[in-house]
Amino acid sequence: MKPMQSGHNPVSRILRSHLSGAQLVGFILANVVGLFIIMAAVRFYADLNASDGAGSSDSFVASSDFVTVNKRVEGLPVFGASAATSFSPEEIADLESQPWVRRLAPFSASGFDVNASVDMGGRGMSTALFFESVPDSFFDTLPPGWTFSPDNPSEVPIILSRDYLALYNFGFAAGRGLPQLSEAMIGMIPLRISLSGNGNQTTLRGRVVGFSSRLNTIAVPESFLSWANSVFSPSASDPAPSRLLVEVSDPGDPAVSAYMSGHSLEIGGDKESSSRALHVMNVITGVILAVGAVITVLAVVILLLSMLLLLQRQRRSIHLLLSLGYRPALLIRPYLSTVLFTVIISFLISSVALLFVAPVWQEPLASVFSPGASPLLPFVVGAVISLFIILLNALALLRVVKSNFRISQ
């Protein structure tokens, strides 16, 4: 919108004649403070949460809100007493009913013998294995080739825990003089998977399609495991699960660790303490955000009142202009360009201030976490708020101007 030049346009000269510079400066100051606090808090929040989990990138179960829960193994091991570490349906239901649990799924286990062999440079290697699976819906993105057709069983896709690869590379291979393997290489090695049990036996090809830091297991598609269990497992029913994959609303929530220790449960992967620090920081950021929001709201009230006061003082002029045929939308233009100007100015000041201030926390934060947040987010938030302020003012102005249209009797 092109600002009207007051020298040449008698209309905007009439309408702006009582404009109070002091009120506008007051609004700009308040709005800069509020907007800056909001944008800084958003920026800080984004920096904090982008750094979380950046060190252990996981393309499949990417959300850090997933935790693996199992029972603590205590006392002397007793064969056949696996019931002590498996979850009963009641225990699962109780966990599921906790307010911080979004959803959970048991790891399904294989109830049959698995043997994998590989031919590496003439040296054959074979090992007994186990498989587990979680529902496909827990994957953010399905790994390529993550399918299995029971009608035509030929190849089994596998996701391996990164920890296993590390154990092999740095513990086993290094000591035995075996070649160390990269993740990409493993994906190219064909595996021979032998399944046996329940009087049946078959051999399939296996391929490692990905690695995960959060799935602390050897994972296969759910469709494969249910098929294999039905063919090779001696027991008709699935074994009771001993590990659960749980999506929690906030891993740092103190209620989570309280519940876990109260029920002798363990959370796999040690993300707990940094999660808790993150949780506290997020709460503080939330409080700061709220303070910023309150200041912004007050600033908007100042602007709105100042504009409405102006309209009140110009009642007669506005009524006259309406009676000359000026449309309300045309009449609010000088006011709107003032609003536009002040809102944009305060957005620019806040943005520049943020650019200077953000490095203050980003450097120390970078030494603890590895930052990598999108730098645009706070500006987008600021712009959206500014747009909202402009829209709100436009609607309020239009409403008041229209109310002057007819002489009410």
Place this chain on the structure above:
Amino acid sequence: MSALASSIILDHVVPSHLAGSPERVERSDVWGRMFSFEPGQRYIVEASSGAGKSSLCSFIYGLRTDYSGSISVLGSGSVASLSVSAVCRLRESVLGWLPQQLGLFESLSALDNVLVKNRLTSFLPLSRIREMFECLDIAEKLNVPVRLLSVGQQQRVAVIRALAQPSRFLILDEPVSHLDPDMSLRVSQLIESSVVPDATIIATSVGNRLPLSSFTLLNL
């Protein structure tokens, strides 16, 4: 139908303040009956103070709605229930308006007051506006703030502003109440020569009539 679409039709309009005095409505040429202002006609609406001349003008112009019955401009349907933008469209081109209180912006110059209207319509070239100021003997007041002008001079500025659009109906509420007979005649001639062909002129008066060449006299 064509007559309906080219005139202002008052369908049994009775202002609220006359609702309790049926004998005054009975006497009136306009109130409480079917009446239409026809294209190309000149009307002088005459009455004593308080009979509702300004009310009539405000009703037609869509400023006030305190009446019963309905008013339709060029077949628009009831003016009182038109949308804001529809009324604005009427005021921008169809209806010319000279209010009794003149409605000038006191801080603006005489010329700017006319330009406020002319910017909206782009009807008169600046040279024509100057000509009109000369014609009404106020050329030297062109750039003087209106608050410094006499009431008679202000009235002439308001007349010129009312002519700054191609009105089909020119509603003039006591256009010459502060002018001498000679100036009234010049105003009348300026109006007659400036309106579009077939325009209707409705002028009110409490005695000081706009000296039009021919007109229909209406008593409120």
